[in-house]
Amino acid sequence: xxxxxxxxxxxxxxxxxxxxxxxxxxxxxxxxxxxxxxxxxxxxxxxxxxxxxxxxxxxxxxxxxxxxxxxxxxxxxxxxxxxxxxxxxxxxxxxxxxxxxxxxxxxxxxxxxxxxxxxxxxxxxxxxxxxxxxxxxxxxxxxxxxxxxxxxxxxxxxxxxxxxxxxxxxxxxxxxxxxxxxxxxxxxxxxxxxxxxxxxxxxxxxxxxxxxxxxxxxxxxxxxxxxxxxxxxxxxxxxxxxxxxxxxxxxxxxxxxxxxxxxxxxxxxxxxxxxxxxxxxxxxxxxxxxxxxxxxxxxxxxxxxxxxxxxxxxxxxxxxxxxxxxxxxxxxxxxxxxxxxxxxxxxxxxxxxxxxxxxxxxxxxx
Numbered sequence: 001x002x003x004x005x006x007x008x009x010x011x012x013x014x015x016x017x018x019x020x021x022x023x024x025x026x027x028x029x030x031x032x033x034x035x036x037x038x039x040x041x042x043x044x045x046x047x048x049x050x051x052x053x054x055x056x057x058x059x060x061x062x063x064x065x066x067x068x069x070x071x072x073x074x075x076x077x078x079x080x081x082x083x084x085x086x087x088x089x090x091x092x093x094x095x096x097x098x099x100x101x102x103x104x105x106x107x108x109x110x111x112x113x114x115x116x117x118x119x120x121x122x123x124x125x126x127x128x129x130x131x132x133x134x135x136x137x138x139x140x141x142x143x144x145x146x147x148x149x150x151x152x153x154x155x156x157x158x159x160x161x162x163x164x165x166x167x168x169x170x171x172x173x174x175x176x177x178x179x180x181x182x183x184x185x186x187x188x189x190x191x192x193x194x195x196x197x198x199x200x201x202x203x204x205x206x207x208x209x210x211x212x213x214x215x216x217x218x219x220x221x222x223x224x225x226x227x228x229x230x231x232x233x234x235x236x237x238x239x240x241x242x243x244x245x246x247x248x249x250x251x252x253x254x255x256x257x258x259x260x261x262x263x264x265x266x267x268x269x270x271x272x273x274x275x276x277x278x279x280x281x282x283x284x285x286x287x288x289x290x291x292x293x294x295x296x297x298x299x300x301x302x303x304x305x306x307x308x309x310x311x312x313x314x315x316x317x318x319x320x321x322x323x324x325x326x327x328x329x330x331x332x333x334x335x336x337x338x339x340x341x342x343x344x345x346x347x348x349x350x351x352x353x354x355x356x357x358x359x360x361x362x363x364x365x366x
Contacts, residue, residue: 006320010331010340011347013317014354017324018263020272022060022360035270041066042364043177044099045110045145045166047086054099056145057364058166060178060272061098068126069098072117084113095365106159110167111140118173129269130176135212137171142228147180147276147361153229168228172212178272180359181225184236185329186255186280188221188246188293191337200310200339202330203295205243205302207323214323218316219302221282221295222246223326232278233257243302244295246282254293255282258336261328264359274359279329281336310339328355 008016021036042057061069066089073083082103089096104110122131129135142151142165149164174181188203203221207214224239226232236255240246258281265273284293295305308316317327332355334340342348 006318008318008320009347010345010351011354013324013327013331014263014351016320017265017328018354018357020264020266020274020359022363035266038062038270039096040178040272041089041096041098043179044097046102046105047088047097047099048102053145053166055365057361058143058145058147058179060364062178062270062272065176066098084117107154107163107165107167108157108159111169114167114169114173118170121173122170127173127176130271131170131173135172137212139171139225140168140228141171141174141179141181141225142166142168143174143179147274148358151182151226151232171225175267175271175273178274180274180276182232183223183225183275183277184232184239184280185220185261185277185326186222186236186240186282187329187333188244188282188284188295189333190284190286190290192286200337201307202310202313202333203293203305204308204313204316205295205297205305208301208303211301217323218321218326219323220326220329221305223277223329226278236278236280242299243297244305245298246295247292250292251282254285255280259332261325261332261355262357262359263325263328263355264357265324275325277325277329279332281333310334331355 022040040060040062043059043061044057045053048054066087069085070087073085076083083101084104086099086101089098100110104113118131121127122133122136125132142153144164145166146164152163153165154163190201192199205219205221207217207219209215222236222240222244224235224243226235237248237251240251241248258279260276260278262276265275267273282293284290297304313330316322317330331340331351335352340348345351
């Protein structure tokens with residue numbers, strides 16, 4: 001069905017984004033999806049039973065990736081190099097698992113190994129739809145031992161202190177390993193009130209048609225990933241200038257953290273993207289010059305911005321014209337500002353709870 005005739009409910013918009021399941025069908029599963037039948041194998045940092053990292057999964061691997069890692073080990077042996085992976089899977093394994101070999105026992109060693117592997121896959125054209133030259137971001141993302149834990153980073157390359165940081169890897173390749181990634185999304189908006197009504201207007205960008213993902217779709221006012229070693233608010237300040245020409249002092253004074261959303265997204269090709277997005281608001285005060293809050297394209301990732309009223313935003317959302325996770329951020333905004341309530345939305349509780357998922361993380365151990 002063409003986007004122009006879609007009329008998606010808010011819950012359906014969430015289901016489009018939070019669409020992955022782990023080896024079992026759910027009421028929201030696509031019955032025609034072949035990927036829900038795949039057996040996913042958890043990825044661990046260590047195979048040593050004495051290690052505290054032995055029972056903490058950091059990612060989920062599809063069968064095609066498990067087979068490729070097996071092949072990578074075989075290639076290492078042919079080249080008289082050490083295996084990077086410990087693979088325990090197949091019919092004789094009670095609990096299939098893949099882990100880093102014991103020699104890769106520090107963030108720097110794991111990061112270096114992943115850098116070599118991902119660049120090798122890029123250069124040989126393997127998984128080119130994910131991390132090929134046209135998809136390559138040249139940006140490192142952090143991987144944490146506990147995806148819900150602190151966003152720390154070794155200081156001055158000192159790895160002697162215990163941290164939640166496990167390693168870093170190329171952003172585009174994260175979906176191949178099913179690791180949790182993180183981003184920041186901010187809505188710049190204004191509420192105009194009269195005696196009997198409120199009008200909400202939101203700054204909405206159109207993604208550049210040259211973007212490697214979701215080209216030409218509508219987005220949140222400012223959004224981007226959190227690079228390895230960068231703080232959450234620091235990443236927001238960076239994105240505000242790069243994408244929207246919003247000065248750092250404006251962001252620091254007026255942006256406010258309002259929570260997060262989380263979802264388990266599976267791409268149309270089956271790749272896994274569990275994501276946490278930290279959500280910020282920047283309401284435009286009614287009594288000051290709005291010029292500093294007016295976004296303007298800077299780095300070429302945005303074609304232009306529109307200041308749209310709520311009805312226009314909702315219409316485009318229901319037509320499927322927003323990037324999937326951006327629709328969730330706007331729904332969260334509508335709930336927090338009181339435009340979506342238990343009285344006007346029959347699926348309110350389903351929507352509210354679905355915006356804050358845990359990726360079925362307790363089942364990653366299988």
